[in-house]
Amino acid sequence: MAPELLVLVKHDCPVCDQVLPVFDDARAGGAPVRILSQSSAPDTAEQARRLGLGEVPALDEDLEASVRYDPDAVPAVLLLDGGAERGRVEGLDRARLSALAAQVGTTLDVSGLPEHRPGCASKARDPEVAARLAARAARRDGRIRSRVLTVGVLEDVHEALHERGLTDGLPVVPPTPERVVAMLAHSSRSPQDLVGSVPPYDGEATVEKVAINAVMAGCPAEALPVVLAAVEAACRPEFALHGLIATTHPAGPTVIVSGPHADRIGMNAGGNSLGQGNRANLTIGRALQLVVRNVGGSRPGVEDRAAHGQMGKVGSCFAERLDGMPWAPLGVARGVDAGDTAVVLVATEAPRLVIDQLAREPEALAASFALALRSIAHPKLVLAMDGLLLVGPEHGRVFAAAGWDRERLCEELFERTKAPAGELARGAGGSAEGIDPKWVSDPAMPVQKFAAADRILLAYAGGDAGLFSMVFGTWVAGEVGSTPVHARVEDWL
Amino acid sequence: MALEILDPTAEQTAVERPLAPGMPAGARIALLDIRKPRGDVFLDTVEATLVERGFSVERTAKPTFTKPAPPDLRSEIAERCDAVIEALAD
Numbered sequence: 001m002a003p004e005l006l007v008l009v010k011h012d013c014p015v016c017d018q019v020l021p022v023f024d025d026a027r028a029g030g031a032p033v034r035i036l037s038q039s040s041a042p043d044t045a046e047q048a049r050r051l052g053l054g055e056v057p058a059l060d061e062d063l064e065a066s067v068r069y070d071p072d073a074v075p076a077v078l079l080l081d082g083g084a085e086r087g088r089v090e091g092l093d094r095a096r097l098s099a100l101a102a103q104v105g106t107t108l109d110v111s112g113l114p115e116h117r118p119g120c121a122s123k124a125r126d127p128e129v130a131a132r133l134a135a136r137a138a139r140r141d142g143r144i145r146s147r148v149l150t151v152g153v154l155e156d157v158h159e160a161l162h163e164r165g166l167t168d169g170l171p172v173v174p175p176t177p178e179r180v181v182a183m184l185a186h187s188s189r190s191p192q193d194l195v196g197s198v199p200p201y202d203g204e205a206t207v208e209k210v211a212i213n214a215v216m217a218g219c220p221a222e223a224l225p226v227v228l229a230a231v232e233a234a235c236r237p238e239f240a241l242h243g244l245i246a247t248t249h250p251a252g253p254t255v256i257v258s259g260p261h262a263d264r265i266g267m268n269a270g271g272n273s274l275g276q277g278n279r280a281n282l283t284i285g286r287a288l289q290l291v292v293r294n295v296g297g298s299r300p301g302v303e304d305r306a307a308h309g310q311m312g313k314v315g316s317c318f319a320e321r322l323d324g325m326p327w328a329p330l331g332v333a334r335g336v337d338a339g340d341t342a343v344v345l346v347a348t349e350a351p352r353l354v355i356d357q358l359a360r361e362p363e364a365l366a367a368s369f370a371l372a373l374r375s376i377a378h379p380k381l382v383l384a385m386d387g388l389l390l391v392g393p394e395h396g397r398v399f400a401a402a403g404w405d406r407e408r409l410c411e412e413l414f415e416r417t418k419a420p421a422g423e424l425a426r427g428a429g430g431s432a433e434g435i436d437p438k439w440v441s442d443p444a445m446p447v448q449k450f451a452a453a454d455r456i457l458l459a460y461a462g463g464d465a466g467l468f469s470m471v472f473g474t475w476v477a478g479e480v481g482s483t484p485v486h487a488r489v490e491d492w493l
Numbered sequence: 494m495a496l497e498i499l500d501p502t503a504e505q506t507a508v509e510r511p512l513a514p515g516m517p518a519g520a521r522i523a524l525l526d527i528r529k530p531r532g533d534v535f536l537d538t539v540e541a542t543l544v545e546r547g548f549s550v551e552r553t554a555k556p557t558f559t560k561p562a563p564p565d566l567r568s569e570i571a572e573r574c575d576a577v578i579e580a581l582a583d
Contacts, residue, residue: 147500157496166501175499203503212501243559294501480557 003086003104004032008066008076009057011039011047013120015092019075022108024053031106036060038074038123066124067133073119079103091119135177143184143191144177144208161216166294168286168314172216183211183221187228188490195228196235198296199242200303205231205295210287213294217287217315223265223280225490227287229343230255230317233487234288240482244347244475245298248305251475251482252313254348254388255285256459258331259341261489262319269321271463274351274390274470286315310350321461324393326400330459333406334486341489346388346457347482348472349376356395357467362402365395366409369469370416373456374449376473380424380434382447386455386477386484389413390470392462406458414453418446451478516576518547523574525562526554539578 007023009016020035027033035057037044048056060066069078071090079087079100087103089096094110101108123129138144151160157174161167173179184191184207191208198205207228214227234241234253244251257267268278276282298304306313320329327333331342356368373387391399399409422443426434435447450456455477462468475482516522522543524536540550551574555562570577 144499147504148497149500151496151498153495157498161498174496175501177497177499180499198503201503201505203505205503208499209501209503212499216501237560240559242561247559290501295503297503297505476557476559481559 002032003079003081004034005101005104005106006065006069006078006080007033007035008060008069008071008074008078008122009035009037010074010120010123011037011043013074015117015119016075017047017051018113018117019077019092019097020047020051020053020057022110022113023077024051024055026101026106026108028054031101032104033106034058036065038063038066062136063124063129063133066122067137070124071122072125074122075119076122092117131178131182135181138181138184138191139177144180145192146208146212148177165299166216168290168293170314172290173218175212175215179215180208180211183215183219183224184208186221186224187211189228195231198231198235198291199298200245201297203295203297205235205291209295210291213290214283214287216294217283217290218279219283219287220265220280223284223287226255226257226261226265226280226284226341226343227291229487229489230284230288230345231291233343233345233485234292236485238483239345239347239485241292241296244482245292245296245304247475248307249349249475250306250308250310250313251347251349251473252310252316253285253288253345254312254472255288255317256320256330256344256346257284257317257341257489258320258329258344258459259336259489260322260339261341263322267319269319269323269461273318273321273461273463281317281319282315284315285312285317288317289313289315312348312350316348318390318459318461320459321393324396324400325460326391326396326404327406327409327458327460330457331486331488336486336488342486343489344457344459344484344486346386346472346484347475347477348388349474351390351470351472354469354471355467356469360398362399362404362409363412365398366412367416369471370413372471373413374417374419376449376471378431378433379419380426380428380431382419382424382435382449383451384476385450386457386474387413387450388457388459388472388474390459390461390472392466392469393460393464394467395469396460407453409458410453410456413456414448414450417449417456419449421445421447457484513576516548519549520575521549521551521573523551523553523570523577525570525577525579526552527579528555528558 023033037057045056073090077089094113094115151157158171189207193207195205210231265280267280292298330344332338336342354372359365377385421440424435425437425440526532543550
């Protein structure tokens, strides 16, 4: 193919208006000039009429040439030789345009043009257009493969999403291809990678499906790797997500983000970290639950048989506070390398406050924590549930000052949550619940609340002020129930 | 303008499961205890009723109510029995 000049223009660019007649004349005179417009057919025709061009420029369909050569500005004149670019001029530069034209044996009549003018932004650089183009390219390349749902002109998109059963009852961000593709850019994983099979119907959660639900949840795009790790962990058999969905118990997955990524994606590990006000905290857990609903197929009242549920089933997620932490982060304690970030998932009830404003010694504080931990599910129910203790900074510093590490505190809590068998037996204290009296040979025999010391999980978060910690009970734990799981968050951000 | 969004579901269609056909007398029926407290009380009653109606009954149980029945247990029931009744508790 002989060398040619490719001229990219758009209809609403005054500099394009200036150069177009020059190239239109050159083309009419037989010069190897091809003019492509970034604008629509009617706008391009109107511009040609306005400028009195001999021929209406062809359209740069899907901005294909504009994306391939990617000029910052139009008019952009490219010297192409067999498709390869040999030179270009962006904007209006009389001398350089003449020199470029000379290379294809053409003399331009530039006498009426100013010496120099900057052009206008190429249409492919318009953020909205760029997002649309990226979405089209992702579909073409097979990076996104989900079915397209069309919300009609007369439908309200928020109402339509509710009516189609795709929400958790709160409004969601409509997962347009543009938003999903923008979010996918925050993971190095291929969009069609399988993250997990999601109960109850074993729906395949690909990276793409997770991203769609993360968009709906309102996640910041950079939180996608955390959501992916949470979905991966939730689908591990030992987490028993199928049973967690189906149970009448109110528990749901709580996601603890443990490590430096939490801060990088703007999570709040300080004051009100379990409350409102932080986008990442509120949306990561919600994204996981939307995956469970939409990919797994779990519907409240149908597959999800919770008698009451609790607010954390909309989404429960918080970050560990690294600043002032009295021991290693929970993720590191579970085997993730120091400096890496883990998500740790625990099947929990709603959290509850433990106040101790008087204890200044670690033993006394552990005693208060133990009383609160004993009440999980029922003070007389033992060996059924795990406990998650979220230690606040003002409590944490008591242990830091005493040099108590994680293991020491867990051991202490394990011992202090034991109770005499006689107090736990059915009927004791007037309560029918408890252990079968046939197992109680010695009423004074201590019976443990938890199966082992490491079945009490410790996390650390909260505001600077307040002698408070929080206790989460869990669903049925251990081999017969749900085991806490973790996954490393990929480095990509 | 119509808005295009991506389907957030796994794009599966739920399988409609018809009710099991009536069992002829003498059929072998598995009673699967999911291991919830007092599920056995319910199954005892079901067993007595079935035996009275001329069915033979095989009692079986999941290891734990928190997890789906393991594939081995499911195939064992399918091999040995004509039908299964799963007891839910609570």
